[in-house]
Amino acid sequence: MSDVLDPNRSLWHLIAVEVRRQRELHKISGTRLADLLECDRSTVSRIENGLRRLSLAYAGRLDELWATEGLFTHLVGFASATDDGDWFTGLKEYEPRATRLRMWEISVVPGLLQTPDYARAVLSAGLNEDLDRAVELRLARQAAVFERPKPPQVFVILNWVVLEEVFGNATIMRGQLAHLIEMAELPNVSVRVLEKGAGGHMGVEGSFQVLTVDDRDIVYADAAGRGRLIVDPPEVQYLSTGYDRIGDIATTVGPSLSLIERTMEAYQ
Structure with missing residues (x-):
């Protein structure tokens, strides 16, 4: 599914791609990230593949984990406010x-x-x-x-x-x-x-x-x-x-x- 994500088309796609990019940049496995977020490995996979939207709670944890200065929290906020039909x-x-x-x-x-x-x-x-x-x-x-x-x-x-x-x-x-x-x-x-x-x-x-x-x-x-x-x-x-x-x-x-x-x- 990650092959069809298009950050130019959707903020949610951008978020999914950026979660994977940041995880790989920090050399953290999906299983380790799941442990840090206190969720299942499948949850991380679904977020990165665009099958599940990143929640504000998880966004805040990622910002703390990777010192992204509120990046994911802001992205989720704007994506949630976008009139995309959902x-x-x-x-x-x-x-x-x-x-x-x-x-x-x-x-x-x-x-x-x-x-x-x-x-x-x-x-x-x-x-x-x-x-x-x-x-x-x-x-x-x-x-x-x-x-x-x-x-x-x-x-x-x-x-x-x-x-x-x-x-x-x-x-x-x-x-x-x-x-x-x-x-x-x-x-x-x-x-x-x-x-x-x-x-x-x-x-x-x-x-x-x-x-x-x-x-x-x-x-x-x-x-x-x-x-x-x-x-x-x-x-x-x-x-x-x-x-x-x-x-x-x-x-x-x-x-x-x-x-x-x-x-x-x-x-x-």
């Missing part, structure tokens, strides 16, 4: 490490706050060939964020459409809104609603999430078909400021939860 790999790397998540959602409950039934209803609207697997992955993503020893601070602003757009049926919607209220009662979770009549605002451009990771912000911006990770500081600042402006006109926490509860009771 944006979710990067998002899954960052979410479990984030200390703060700020979400603006325009049409559906954010994936991290979805019930299994609601998630299945949402995912079935797409072209998922294995719906059970898609739901399983979404629940695993939730567990990686909320079931770790120190879960992040989570701030959510929902467009009013989220409460009224029915996915599945009334029973599923009632359960989902009840789950939102339950999650909002956690000390690290805040849920607010942007009600009807808010007028024009930055949120109409689409849903996005601002993640604070290693004391810096990155953004995942939603889009039709797939989204993208954004690490460019000016663009990150633009969307982070946009989140604050949406928050300025959103309903406060108490009234928002009352609105969610009233909407939930309407689903009979």
Whole structure:
């Protein structure tokens, strides 16, 4: 597989080639590198052959091992943010490490706050060939964020459409809104609603999430078909400021939860 890697075509290919180059430069065998990374020899082989992407954790260890001054960490960060059709790999790397998540959602409950039934209803609207697997992955993503020893601070602003757009049926919607209220009662979770009549605002451009990771912000911006990770500081600042402006006109926490509860009771 290493013969078909093209560093001119893909940052991930460049990373794979550079891992092998650095290993050979330092005269370390694949088995020895696996021992240093505390992984299987097959993992090293798959990374070098482009069959497995280098994780941020392994990238950091390689930077320390070979004194590359953050080279692999930076490469993985930029590769994860590249809109190459597999944006979710990067998002899954960052979410479990984030200390703060700020979400603006325009049409559906954010994936991290979805019930299994609601998630299945949402995912079935797409072209998922294995719906059970898609739901399983979404629940695993939730567990990686909320079931770790120190879960992040989570701030959510929902467009009013989220409460009224029915996915599945009334029973599923009632359960989902009840789950939102339950999650909002956690000390690290805040849920607010942007009600009807808010007028024009930055949120109409689409849903996005601002993640604070290693004391810096990155953004995942939603889009039709797939989204993208954004690490460019000016663009990150633009969307982070946009989140604050949406928050300025959103309903406060108490009234928002009352609105969610009233909407939930309407689903009979």
